[in-house]
Amino acid sequence: MGKFDGVLLASDFDNTLLYTEEALRSGAPVPPLPERNREALEYFMARGGRFAIATGRALPAFLNYAGMVPMNAPGVVCNGAAIYDFEKGEYLETAMLDAAARERGQAALDRFPGVAVEAYHIENVIHVVRPNEISRQHEHITKAALTEAPSLPDVPLPLGKLLFEADHETLEKVLAFFTAEGWAEDYELIFSVSHLLEMTIRGASKGGMVRRLAGRLGVSMEHVYCAGDEANDLSMLRAAAEGFAPANCSDAVRASGATLVCDAREGAIAQVVEILDRRYA
Incomplete structure (x- = not known):
């Protein structure tokens, strides 16, 4: 013992x-x-x-x-x-995220052009839509290559997490957008650092x-x-x-x-x- x-x-x-x-x-x-x-x-x-x-x-x-x-x-x-x-x-x-997550995430990207998003596939592939400087910094620190996709709906399911990447002020607007659309209650939306907004399924x-x-x-x-x-x-x-x-x-x-x-x-x-x-x- x-x-x-x-x-x-x-x-x-x-x-x-x-x-x-x-x-x-x-x-x-x-x-x-x-x-x-x-x-x-x-x-x-x-x-x-x-x-x-x-x-x-x-x-x-x-x-x-x-x-x-x-x-x-x-x-x-x-x-x-x-x-x-x-x-x-x-x-x-x-x-896993629900089937609507990709469309809702893409709606946020369409509303806020400066935002990038990483989409975490369960089969150990990290997809990225509209990569920015934060995406490349994140790629450096994780040593995990990003696979670029033209849009979130083009990323295959199942997905465990979406990671929105932008300055904090813009990400606060993304969070407010999800809330205004009535989608926030379906997900966990939380900052891991000021420039990264994490999205997983509720619970x-x-x-x-x-x-x-x-x-x-x-x-x-x-x-x-x-x-x-x-x-x-x-x-x-x-x-x-x-x-x-x-x-x-x-x-x-x-x-x-x-x-x-x-x-x-x-x-x-x-x-x-x-x-x-x-x-x-």
């Missing part, structure tokens, strides 16, 4: 487990996983803990980095649209999928802990017995009541494990 038996820790990837913001902005290579985080996770798992990634990234955009992450549980990908078993190489659960969130993952693992939510830095992490931070956030987190996360730890560049997840180490002494 290990001290962390029956404990699940789920962490966001970008700017929580690994700080990628500088690479995104500068075009520099993505840094390695902080050694402090690696050692802490190996310690946690060796004593019975289960560690899972809960990322907004599509599967192909995370697979390029999966080898650097010590983990021993399936992960939440595509911002809550799926649970993926990295050991078996298969999806365990999916929550497909990190929090919802972490709950399902805990059930699959037989872990009580009383012993589920989550860490994240952006608004798309709030659902899992609130679902957890305790939510943690790195010091570099967004204002929305800071105001949520999450327990603040050190900056992601300093090994935020290692500090979370240290806290849990004292709690389960």
Whole structure:
């Protein structure tokens, strides 16, 4: 028996487990996983803990980095649209967008010409319509090639997520457009960073999928802990017995009541494990 038996820790990837913001902005290579985080996770798992990634990234955009992450549980990908078993190489659960999502997304593109959208196909293909500078920056940081399509209706189903890319002011107008059309209630529409607006089917969130993952693992939510830095992490931070956030987190996360730890560049997840180490002494 290990001290962390029956404990699940789920962490966001970008700017929580690994700080990628500088690479995104500068075009520099993505840094390695902080050694402090690696050692802490190996310690946690060796004593019975289960560690899972809960990322907004599509599967192909995370697979390029999966080898650097010590983990021993399936992960939440595509911002809550799926649970993926990295050991078996298969999806365990999916929550796909409805058939109307492509047409509604295209209506937003037609209304706002400066917006690009990435469409995440379940078969590990990322399509992009009207790519812009943000799309190319995102392609650099994920190392996942984008397949260009002339329009959203031309992108094949099934789709796990649409990702709208533009400046924040324009994306706020996209969100208002979905609300005015009466479509917003059918989806989860949330910012992962200021220039990325995520769209999944209603109920497909990190929090919802972490709950399902805990059930699959037989872990009580009383012993589920989550860490994240952006608004798309709030659902899992609130679902957890305790939510943690790195010091570099967004204002929305800071105001949520999450327990603040050190900056992601300093090994935020290692500090979370240290806290849990004292709690389960």
